[in-house]
Amino acid sequence: MAVNIAIDGPAGAGKSTIAKAVARELEFIYVDTGxxxxxxxxxxxxxxxxxxxxxxxxxxxxxxxxxxxxxxxxxxxxxxxxxxxxxxxQEEVGNMASVSxxxxxxxxxxxxxxxxxxxxENVVMDGRDIGTCVLPHAEVKVYLTASARTRALRRCKELEEKGISCVLEEIEADIKERDYRDMTREISPLKQAEDAVLVDSSCLTIDEVKDTIIELYRKSQEEIGV
Incomplete structure (x- = not known):
């Protein structure tokens, strides 16, 4: 039987990076719904x-x-x-995706x-509503988040590494606006599933977050006797 790991959370929380790392270590298929x-x-x-x-x-x-x-x-x-x-x-594509x-x-x-x-297939899937709507029966559900300022700093660093100038306050304001839009939309709003584990990555490294999720997966397998 296929095993599913669902990772939800707001924009810039590191979902894709973490999901890819978890899938790679467990040899699962990573599905980037975003x-x-x-x-x-x-x-x-x-x-x-x-x-x-x-x-x-x-x-x-x-x-x-x-x-x-x-x-x-x-x-x-x-x-x-x-x-x-x-x-x-591209920023334009991300903003259109949030609306469409x-x-x-x-x-x-x-x-x-x-x-x-x-x-x-055994998959790791990340997005806004994986645990609540797409894969409600996933064996492992994680709600990955970070403060708006932390996410803005990460985004600015990415842009600067590409030689693109940015204003931290503008990036942070855009992130907060997207959060509000995603959380208040009528269809499948962004929210933490009742049975999801909250993981705040603000002060954690990628490896620390990855190891936390893999440990949750191993515990879930032990509970069903695998």
């Missing part, structure tokens, strides 16, 4: 659709085919037969694909 939603967002942007045009989003999403493949151990996101992985971390992911039709299409994969 990348799938970002691929859909990229598609909508390329179609000239704005965040306010809900009906156009619904009409367009039927023509977007999104899949995940692995090449040399690295995840690649395919949008309509094009590898769009390099474009998914609340659209019921878009969510329905992507959630179905995610559930099918999780039913067949």
């Amino acid at each position: 990348a799938m939603y970002r691929a859909m967002a990229l598609y909508l942007i390329r179609q000239g659709i704005t965040p306010q045009e809900k009906e156009k989003m619904e009409e367009a999403c039927d023509k977007a085919e999104i899949s995940i493949i692995y090449e040399n151990g690295a995840q690649q996101v395919i949008l309509n037969q094009e590898n769009v992985t390099p474009y998914l971390r 992911s609340a659209n019921p039709k878009i969510r329905e299409k992507l959630v179905e694909l995610q559930r099918i994969l999780a039913s067949k």
Whole structure:
């Protein structure tokens, strides 16, 4: 039977980094749901659709085919037969994804694909509503968070390493705005599942967070006698 690990949390909490590390150590498949939603967002942007045009989003999403493949151990996101992985971390794409992911039709299409994969393979999946909606029966659920200032500092460091100037206060304000939008959206809002373990990464290293989650996985296996 496939084992599922769900990691939820706000933007910038380090979900993707941690999920990849956990999957690598356990030899599970890492499913970056955020990348799938970002691929859909990229598609909508390329179609000239704005965040306010809900009906156009619904009409367009039927023509977007999104899949995940692995090449040399690295995840690649395919949008309509094009590898769009390099474009998914743009700020514009992230902001559109936060809005478009609340659209019921878009969510329905992507959630179905995610559930099918999780039913067949041992997976580590991260996002905003994995433990609450996508994989409610996951063996391990974690709500990974960090303070808004910590997340803003991390984001600024990433941008500066790429030679991009930034203003910490503006990044922090944007993060708080996205948090509010994600937590108050009508469909599948960001929240901690009742049976999820809260992990605050503000003062922890990547290895410390990874080891915490792997220990939770091992305990869950011991409880079922594996």
